[in-house]
Amino acid sequence: MRSGTPRRRNKAARPLSLVLALVLLGSLYAALMPSAQVAADTGTSAQVAEGKALFQVTCSSCHGLNGEGTSQGPSLIGVGAASVDFQVSTGRMPMARPGEQAPRKVNTYTAEEIGKLSAYVASLGPGPAVPKSSQYDYSTLTDEQIARGGELFRTNCSACHQAAANGGALPNGKYAPSLHGVEPLHIYEAVRTGPQQMPVFAEGAIPDEDLASIIGYLKGIEDQPSAGFSLGGLGPVTEGLFGWIIGIGGLCLFAVWITSRGARAK
Ligand code: HEC
Ligand code: HEC
Structure with missing residues (x-):
């Protein structure tokens, strides 16, 4: 009888605490989210x-x-x-x-x-605000828009950041950093605020849609290279190693095969 009571209580308590947690979460969300958004804006x-x-x-x-x-x-x-x-x-x-x-x-x-x-x-004093995520969202871009982002990148950015966005040296010991792995939000903000040697590109020069295309292009080339580059990026060394392992490995197998044939022929 004693062992039955807690079990029965548990059965009722589980859905109840779930509902309670949901209500609590909902009201917390309602209480916190709108104020946080207003504050951020x-x-x-x-x-x-x-x-x-x-x-x-x-x-x-x-x-x-x-x-x-x-x-x-x-x-x-x-x-x-x-x-x-x-x-x-x-x-x-x-x-x-x-x-x-x-x-x-x-x-x-x-x-x-x-x-x-x-x-x-x-x-x-008035200056560029922190953008909303819709301003730098690149998830719905078409291939055409991403290709346009690539063109815009080559005209406006590659002089300093290089064509593959790997970064490059600038005069006086300064450098433009690699753009691989930079968050879309930070790409947006860098373009609008122009840190250090980098020029400011205002909405008039690069509207939000174009900036999203550039971000989409940058995220695209970030994913791409890892497939082809892991072998090609290290160049002759990896290829040499591959040749070595496959070539020598193959020769060894061949030698084993020959000897086993020879042994059988005897
Ligand atoms: C005249 C050279 C120059 C041009 C043109 C330029 N940048 Fe930059 N960029 C820089 C330099 C220098 C920095 C580093 C600033 C710093 O460290 O404070 C930088 C930083 C950045 C960063 C921050 C990277 C990080 O690691 O946080 C992003 C993103 C960026 N640039 C994107 C762009 C894009 C996109 C364009 C074209 C629309 C562009 N830049 C054009 C020189 C340039
Ligand atoms: C040791 C000195 C130093 C301290 C401390 C420092 N800064 Fe800076 N800050 C600089 C210098 C120098 C630059 C300009 C060169 C650069 O961007 O690298 C700068 C640039 C900036 C810029 C870019 C301004 C622009 O033109 O867009 C911002 C924003 C900024 N600082 C904010 C801050 C904030 C916020 C803090 C405190 C959390 C801080 N800094 C602490 C030296 C400092």
Whole structure:
């Protein structure tokens, strides 16, 4: 009798807790999501204030207490939320020390903190906003659009990033990085904000549809090479190794076959 009770309770409790969990999840979603979206778009005053506090701790030594810039770093007035999101998410900022070029590093900030920093910098002056995912979505592109993205890439970007987007050296010890593995969001933001030597391409120069095509093209060539390249990319070494293993292996098998035939013939 005792062992039966908990079992019966369990049977009823399972669907009930499932329903409860669903209701909780639903209301949590409802409570959190819309406010997060609004905040990401406009930046609430609380977010701006918290962003300012964070900024003054980690960024102001180079960018000034109010983002006005110092001899160590440029003014951030008018660079926009997209620039902060790009620079901090890719680990370029905060820069460890002023140098030739801020390299990509592991980002140590949470999305929430980056949102606050972005909201604060956006409040200093109008600049490019962090895009919505629909602006850089490349999943529905046709082959034609992707081919056009390739053309646009060759005209606008390959001079620095090279035709296969593997990156290349620039004058004065600077470089344009490889674009393989860069998130679509960060490609969008880099194009709109022009980090360092890179020019800004505004909507007038490259509209959103064209930018999505470029992103689609970049993601396409990223997938492609791995199939053909793994052998060809290492060139003669891999091919030599292949030849060695198959060639010598084949010869050994042949030798074994010959000897076994010879043995049988005797
Ligand atoms: C050690 C100095 C230093 C620190 C600390 C630093 N920055 Fe920077 N920052 C720079 C320099 C120098 C540049 C310009 C050169 C570059 O982009 O590499 C720059 C560029 C930027 C840009 C690009 C501006 C543009 O024109 O689009 C943004 C945005 C930015 N920093 C944000 C931040 C934020 C946010 C923090 C704090 C989390 C931070 N930085 C901390 C030195 C610094
Ligand atoms: C004049 C040279 C130049 C041109 C033209 C140029 N870029 Fe760049 N690009 C750079 C440099 C330099 C950087 C590195 C900036 C930094 O590290 O702060 C960069 C960075 C980037 C990044 C960031 C990569 C990362 O690792 O986070 C992306 C994405 C990018 N470029 C895409 C493009 C696209 C797409 C185009 C064409 C529409 C383009 N670039 C045109 C020089 C250029």
